[in-house]
Amino acid sequence: MTRLGARALAGALAAVVAASVLTGCAPTADDRPLVVVSTNILGDVVAEVVGEEAEVLTLIRPGADPHSFEISAREAARLRVADLLVSNGLGLEEGLQQHLDAAAEEGVAGFVAGDAVAVLEYHEGDAAGVVDPHFWTDPQRMMAVVDALQPELSALDGVDGAAIERRSEAYLAELERLDGEMATAFAGIPAESRALVTNHHVFGYLAERYDFRVVGAAIPGGTTLAAPSPSDLADLVTAIDENGVGAVFAESSSPDRLMRALADGAGVHVEVIELYTESLTDEQGGAPDYLTMMRENTQRIVTGLSS
Template sequence: MIASRRSVLRSIGAAALGAAFAPRAAIAAEGRLSIVATTGMIADTARAIGGELVEVKALMGPGVDPHAYRQTRTDILAMRRADLILWNGLYLEAQMEEVLGDLSGLVPVRAVAETIPAEQRIAHDDYADRFDPHVWMDPALWREVAFAIRDAMSETAPHDAAAFTANAEAYTAELDVLASYANDVLGSVPEERRVLLTAHDAFNYFGRAYGYEVIGIQGISTESEAGLNRITELVNLLVDRGIAAVFVESSVSDRSIRALIEGAAAEGHEVRIGGELYSDAMGSPGTYEGTYVGMIDHNATVIATALGGEAPERGMTGKLSAGS
């Protein structure tokens, strides 16, 4: 296994890896801190905390499923050239773990979600000692990740630690406002309607934070397929409980969701798509929904509106795209 990991790095060429690499401490001291983050959520948070002192590259863009993502040759080169690599951990980037482990001997690598205490994590239903990795769905938990990112930056570039600390304080204050907004609008949904049915189990932390029953067609990982028995079971649930809205996800196929809608229609029960949610990836770069705060604002606003609650049409600060 170790040999296979090393062969991945060797395959991109020793010359490409070794050329023009100054010592990492010198790079960090002379210019902006170069950071590679696996997911958009981590990258956006790193930019907020680092400001103009950092340059951040996200490996996974809009619509990309991190559970299935495999690094490219270009990704490996970018990570090898970075001063710091930030990844979620908790088995989210399952296909990348071996390479990240190998790179950790060359570059500082931090699994930022694994800094969340085990008692605050949600245990995996099927595997002992594993946890749901979708911690970004709860802004209160994401505060802990923001602090972990701050600490990783400060360790790598200690001369900029004071700036990272000040930026992290401002950013986590913004997360507190976001959490309060989500709590208000989601709390306006009648209790009997607080059922969130989506393509996979990405919203368990969201459900725990805001008092929603969360049902995923697939499990925590999108690697599992929903079988006919699971679809039939959920069609019966929709009909029996009169659930009128389900949600698609931007990074997961809507095939299973549409099968549910068709199955319920065959039973004489109408179910509509309440909207598209951002689960494992954010919106397009340059948009409000392409930020972590915008992602959660969008989700809370869409869910509350679709399930009969009250929320501003353009979200917390009026920045949501029209039709969100």
């Protein structure tokens, strides 16, 4: 080897060593704890609280139905090595439950948001006595989730717990503001008009918090995987007529064909309005985060029931 070639080889080796040292010193996303979250609504909340202190992997994609969504083998593998697994619980993640259970059996630490709230039960049909998993429609219950989640996130190895606590307090203030805005907006709806009809029972917590009546749902119970019977629809048409319902609400994650057929069957003009209830949208949609989703739904409910 020539002297020039030797110097070139030595320089190249030095560059490789220097690069490896720098790479070893520089923090990467893989150095952070991994928090896996089942639903995209909770994923947004977790990301707001944890900031850059941890990597957040949300399983259920924007616009998907959490009752029926399934994950890839790669996502299932990452779930089993998470530092913390955050799920909704209360029977919501029907398509994911086997993976959540497997992770728990393998010792993955878990936080179930539903355990942090005062739960409601359904009162009608086959679902009577079953817990309602849709607590996020009440911002005060989401505040309870954040309060319980913050210590779990702060305790993760390698995070700045004080930073997470500060972000949690800031987000709780945002939720408090949201609750006040919703209460003020709904106060403008006359009491006799506060009647809700949706694809399936998803607004029990909102109804309790802001004094609405849940007249009924096209699909009985709390899951989109159930199916309505002709008698269910006939009873609901009667309820719509008797309550003078002027608008029914279709969820963004479910087709609204059934709701439009139901509205036509009522024999009166009933507007069908789409809401974002069980899933966020992508950045180009109308509900890219939880706060925006709740504000948009509030505006649409007020418009639909006040006209």
